[in-house]
Amino acid sequence: MKSSKLAMAAIVLWVATVAAFGWFFVRGNTAAGTDDRTAIVLAPQERDLILLEMRGLLIATHDILDGINQNNMQQVAQAARTVGMNSAADVNPVLMSKLPLPFKAQGMGVHHSMDDLAIAAESGQTAPELLKMLTGTLSSCVACHSAWQLKVADSSK
Ligand code: HEC
Incomplete structure (x- = not known):
């Protein structure tokens, strides 16, 4: 039957689209870096947005x-909250699909731990305890920087 073939084709197309989206969601848009890291390839304004977040x-x-x-x-709680989960809520889906899954996970982990730090500061944790938490968060900054690089897509190609 013609209509069942059409339905089959639609299903195949749907599966392929979902698979392609899933593939990008996990792998992101990456290329070999200029050093021993992997480069994430972005549009100039997407790179600017991430670097702004970094600063x-x-x-x-x-x-x-x-x-x-x-x-x-x-002050500790206020500063930590400005880079908590709320600050990551409005990232657009196109940019998200270009970021590899481990990158997204590590980024979200940092935002989460900043919220945890804000709560700890508000609930009377001691300075050494807060410093220990911040040191743990900074390990994620270090780990991510040693793995990834940001590169602007070559528009001449
Ligand atoms: C999910 C990965 C990731 C995490 C987590 C992360 N960074 Fe970054 N950061 C990057 C990448 C990638 C770059 C660009 C590096 C490059 O292209 O060489 C960058 C660049 C930067 C820059 C340079 C900004 C500019 O304008 O050039 C600063 C500063 C920075 N990060 C600070 C931090 C701090 C502080 C933390 C932790 C609190 C952190 N980052 C956590 C991935 C991350």
Whole structure:
């Protein structure tokens, strides 16, 4: 029957689309890096957006350390919250599909642990305890930076 063939074709197409999306969601859009890391290939404004987020993480790290140093736990909580899960909520799906799964997982892990740090600062944890948490978070920054590089897609190709 013609219609069942058409239905079959539609199903095959649907499966292929879902599989392709899944493949990208896991692998992202990557290429060999210029050093021994893997490059994630992005449009210029997507790279700018991620680097802006990165500078935000560095500012927050500074403000958290400054807060701990001055025993100002409100500052610690506030700084950590600016880079918590809320800050990652509005990332667009096209960009998300270009980021490999381990990259997304590590990025989300950092946002989560910043929220945990904010809660710890508000609930009276001691400075050494907060420093220990921040050190753990910084290990994720280090691990991610040693694995990935960001590259702008070559539009001349
Ligand atoms: C999920 C992976 C990942 C995590 C986690 C991560 N970074 Fe990054 N960061 C990157 C990548 C990739 C680059 C670009 C590196 C390159 O292209 O050489 C970058 C770049 C940066 C830059 C340079 C920004 C610029 O304008 O050039 C800073 C600063 C930075 N990260 C800070 C941090 C800090 C602080 C943390 C942790 C609190 C952190 N990052 C966590 C992946 C990550």
